[in-house]
Amino acid sequence: MTGSKVVALGHYQPERVLTNDELATMVETNDEWIQSRVGIRERRIAAPDESVDEMAWRAADKAIANAGLDVTEIDYVVVATCTAIDRSPNIAARVAARLGLGNPAAIDLNTACSGFAYALATADQAIRAGAATKAIVIGVEKLSDWTDWTDRTTCVLIGDGAGAAVLVADDSDDAAGVGPVVWGSVPEMSDAVRIEGRDGPFQQEGLSVFRWATTQLPQIAQQVCEKAGLKPEELGGVVLHQANLRIIEPLAKRLGAVNAVVAKDVVESGNTSAASIPIALSKLVEKREIPSGAPVLLFGFGGGLSYAGQVIRCP
Numbered sequence: 001m002t003g004s005k006v007v008a009l010g011h012y013q014p015e016r017v018l019t020n021d022e023l024a025t026m027v028e029t030n031d032e033w034i035q036s037r038v039g040i041r042e043r044r045i046a047a048p049d050e051s052v053d054e055m056a057w058r059a060a061d062k063a064i065a066n067a068g069l070d071v072t073e074i075d076y077v078v079v080a081t082c083t084a085i086d087r088s089p090n091i092a093a094r095v096a097a098r099l100g101l102g103n104p105a106a107i108d109l110n111t112a113c114s115g116f117a118y119a120l121a122t123a124d125q126a127i128r129a130g131a132a133t134k135a136i137v138i139g140v141e142k143l144s145d146w147t148d149w150t151d152r153t154t155c156v157l158i159g160d161g162a163g164a165a166v167l168v169a170d171d172s173d174d175a176a177g178v179g180p181v182v183w184g185s186v187p188e189m190s191d192a193v194r195i196e197g198r199d200g201p202f203q204q205e206g207l208s209v210f211r212w213a214t215t216q217l218p219q220i221a222q223q224v225c226e227k228a229g230l231k232p233e234e235l236g237g238v239v240l241h242q243a244n245l246r247i248i249e250p251l252a253k254r255l256g257a258v259n260a261v262v263a264k265d266v267v268e269s270g271n272t273s274a275a276s277i278p279i280a281l282s283k284l285v286e287k288r289e290i291p292s293g294a295p296v297l298l299f300g301f302g303g304g305l306s307y308a309g310q311v312i313r314c315p
Helices: 031-038 052-067 091-099 112-128 206-227 245-255 273-286
Strands: 003-012 016-019 042-045 076-080 105-109 134-142 160-170 182-185 193-195 202-204 237-240 295-302 306-313
Touching: 003 052, 003 112, 003 273, 003 306, 031 245, 042 160, 052 091, 052 134, 052 160, 052 273, 076 091, 076 112, 091 105, 091 134, 105 112, 112 134, 112 160, 112 182, 112 273, 112 295, 112 306, 134 273, 160 273, 182 206, 206 245, 206 295, 206 306, 237 245, 237 273, 273 295
Parallel strands: 076 105, 076 134, 237 295
Antiparallel strands: 003 160, 016 042, 134 160, 182 306, 193 202, 295 306
């Protein structure tokens, strides 16, 4: 059966760096308070005229170039985001136009912070079904548009940016590819992360999400490994949604991924929601920190409360 594999990644982050010390001049907080609670040191903030689709296009263009593909070969575009301003056209269509694609299927998907893992699974399934052959999967957010900069419980968390992966059909017999997805939601926590109405702002019940992630996430991540036919100690990398360093480090330890490189991009990028996994993974691949072909656990969780994860082979 035809499967799929990730052949290249790319990411884009705005130029402006917003440090904790600068945030302390805007709201009652300080560097020690932020780092001790969430591990974030700085984050990137998009310019007012820097749109969601522009950031998505820049990441996608880089990923396609890294894959060595002609843009006309892309026949499926899926964008994970919860921060698009416009309802129509969708971000995927605008990215397709910016890239100069032919006539690709183009959809947006919104499960907030788990969005990239959902989008990757959707693209993988489209390829397996024969509905696509080469896909660009993008996670992108401009959370700064939806942030209350007077609320220190949320404004210290967020960052902007985009990450993208090129996914292609693969019918080889080796272990390369995208593994089965484990996904789901916790309906009774559907309001735990919110951007409601026309003007937002981004709100979350941080303690509830933290408790769920630290108590429930380890066994779900274990299920992802089992579906991929791997033991946690065989993982070469672990890339979780970059929400909070105090969630990421304990989870990797409890999972038993003792030989894995654990992504900690949250320290310098903050929480970029659907963009966090592809940005972190793209940086690790760019720096050659994970060997090509090594199994990498991807796992996202957030608004909904939704979650999704799969194991991929590092390009």
